[in-house]
């Protein structure tokens with residue numbers, strides 16, 4: 574393989590660059606707080622007490638290790654062996670808690686009293702509010718006014734767990750507004766507050782740090798597959814929005830040249846349409862949200878509403894390490910459409926009694942493309958990033974659309990289907 578030797582494990586460099594990507598592109602007032610955070614992360618990440626605290630929370634609060642489950646009926650359907658890494662079985666039903674627990678424990682070790690975060694669809698806000706409650710810390714979740722209206726149940730969940738939801742009222746009153754206002758608040762109270770970012774994106778050290786906390790997924794999977802099958806997998810597959818569950822699975826295997834890796838993006842209505850989130854498939858390198866990375870070209874997708882069926886994948890950038898891994902040819906990135914996602918989602922429900930998140934169903938949809946095309950002994954690990962109970966309303970709407978059902982919720986351009994989750 575044309576991939577550079579063992580260099581992969583030591584990236585990024587001290588300025589947070591993965592090759593040409595990543596770094597820290599921020600206004601001067603953010604430099605100090607980010608430097609303090611970087612120092613804190615490097616001071617505590619290998620600290621024995623910190624590691625013991627994190628291991629304990631992962632085990633007793635979240636329920637790790639998550640199973641690596643051989644989905645036999647689903648494997649039979651596809652014609653090769655599929656092992657599901659069951660991140661859907663974590664407390665709160667997704668991989669997001671791995672990162673939130675790590676960062677919240679770090680915040681406490683750094684002496685911070687309050688956690689600040691932004692949220693779009695609300696999933697990251699809920700996970701952050703939960704860890705703040707668990708550690709008895711104050712918590713402010715910034716959420717666009719428009720998103721609060723769309724995501725009322727998550728607003729209720731966040732408030733139930735004792736956090737404040739602060740409406741972001743600037744600009745489009747969605748995620749961008751929430752990011753701007755949350756960062757502004759952090760700069761004002763960085764002495765006592767910790768900013769908890771939800772994926773492997775943003776300025777250094779977040780992409781490195783979030784990878785560190787999510788790589789528990791791949792560490793467990795590597796041990797489990799060797800215990801259960803006595804060998805490494807042939808392929809790893811994961812959906813990629815910001816890219817944290819994907820890198821969490823991939824990281825531990827990057828130096829194993831025999832292991833192929835595929836990140837699956839959301840092609841929404843199609844990569845040639847104006848509604849998708851296929852960053853690496855269609856985008857080009859640029860600076861966004863404090864990092865250099867591939868980014869969807871301005872003007873190629875609509876600025877409003879949902880770009881794909883899964884809110885968690887609807888992000889115009891991607892973690893810088895993924896940009897690097899794409900250019901290096903180490904990971905392949907594919908994009909699947911909403912239309913492919915629904916039948917894949919239904920297959921897993923019907924064949925295994927597992928309702929996957931629509932985000933995770935993008936990875937499943939990619940496997941459907943391989944159906945009958947691989948050797949039956951092929952061993953694939955698919956990261957089942959979350960459970961789909963949250964997605965029932967969206968499923969009902971989209972299923973109706975695909976059937977041309979009049980009650981199914983419109984044409985996807987206007988009406989209730991538009992922006993329901995994103």
Ligand SMILES: *Cc1c(COP(=O)(O)O)cnc(C)c1O
Pocket residue numbers: 667668669696771772773812813814815816817818819885886930932933958959960
């Ligand atoms: C948030 C979310 C994602 C997307 O985030 P990544 O950082 O790309 O992992 C994927 N799956 C689920 C279930 C999510 O909640």
